[in-house]
Amino acid sequence: MLRRTRVIILIVAIAIIGSAAFLNLYYLRDDNAGQILWKSNEAYLCMGIVRRGFRVRLAEYPWIALQEWLNVPAFPSDRRAFLTIIRVTPLGVDRHIGKVSGDPAEIPDLLTPLGETIYANCQGTLCKWAGTHFETATREEQERLDGTTRLVADIDTTVNGWSKRGIGTVAGNAEYSIDLGKEFTLRVRQGNVYKAGELYSAVVELHHSGDPPQQLWHVSTEPRRVTKREYERGLSILEDK
Numbered sequence: 013m014l015r016r017t018r019v020i021i022l023i024v025a026i027a028i029i030g031s032a033a034f035l036n037l038y039y040l041r042d043d044n045a046g047q048i049l050w051k052s053n054e055a056y057l058c059m060g061i062v063r064r065g066f067r068v069r070l071a072e073y074p075w076i077a078l079q080e081w082l083n084v085p086a087f088p089s090d091r092r093a094f095l096t097i098i099r100v101t102p103l104g105v106d107r108h109i110g111k112v113s114g115d116p117a118e119i120p121d122l123l124t125p126l127g128e129t130i131y132a133n134c135q136g137t138l139c140k141w142a143g144t145h146f147e148t149a150t151r152e153e154q155e156r157l158d159g160t161t162r163l164v165a166d167i168d169t170t171v172n173g174w175s176k177r178g179i180g181t182v183a184g185n186a187e188y189s190i191d192l193g194k195e196f197t198l199r200v201r202q203g204n205v206y207k208a209g210e211l212y213s214a215v216v217e218l219h220h221s222g223d224p225p226q227q228l229w230h231v232s233t234e235p236r237r238v239t240k241r242e243y244e245r246g247l248s249i250l251e252d253k
Contacts (some may be wrong), residue, residue: 038237038238039244042232044180045180057098059096059231062090065090065093091114095109095120096108100192100228106161118134126172129156179229195221197219201217214229
């Protein structure tokens with residue numbers, strides 16, 4: 013009887029070890045940063061999210077947990093980049109989300125208002141915000157603006173009557189307000205980007221006299237365990253929160 017019990021225990025142990033070698037755990041983690049552009053009663057919040065996916069074999073989990081504790085994070089199994097544009101005016105809030113790809117470098121940068129249009133650099137080509145998405149500038153615009161040469165790289169600056177400021181790239185705590193007309197105020201609050209934790213993720217709120225604050229932006233930077241289905245969906249679409 014004892015021998016039979018030992019054999020059963022051995023078989024179960026082997027089965028568990030074998031399963032651990034093939035069973036996957038799934039995690040997602042979001043990092044975010046961007047810019048806010050504003051003038052008089054209009055503002056654009058342009059935020060990029062880099063979503064990293066980790067597929068971890070159960071047998072590898074203790075080693076990866078030790079690496080995290082030693083501040084040596086594991087290399088992601090998958091990566092996606094998304095761009096969210098939020099336009100705020102006295103008439104309301106418009107939010108547009110677009111999937112970029114696996115390369116964060118494909119997120120449009122060098123955002124520069126010229127006239128009534130916001131132009132950007134899309135991988136070396138002049139592009140512009142078309143109300144719901146970025147599209148390549150026309151040939152006439154590219155010739156008139158000399159490609160991307162007139163785009164402004166500075167983040168905290170004033171250009172063509174617009175102000176521009178970075179979000180999510182500070183080395184210390186920061187908090188400031190932006191008045192949009194007489195009734196609306198945007199409040200931006202963020203912590204040290206070099207520290208981990210939910211308290212340090214940027215928060216942008218819209219305040220209107222007499223109404224409770226409306227949260228326009230906040231992304232949890234904490235890793236979260238998900239199912240395989242949630243993992244695959246999270247790498248294909250950014251949910252509108």
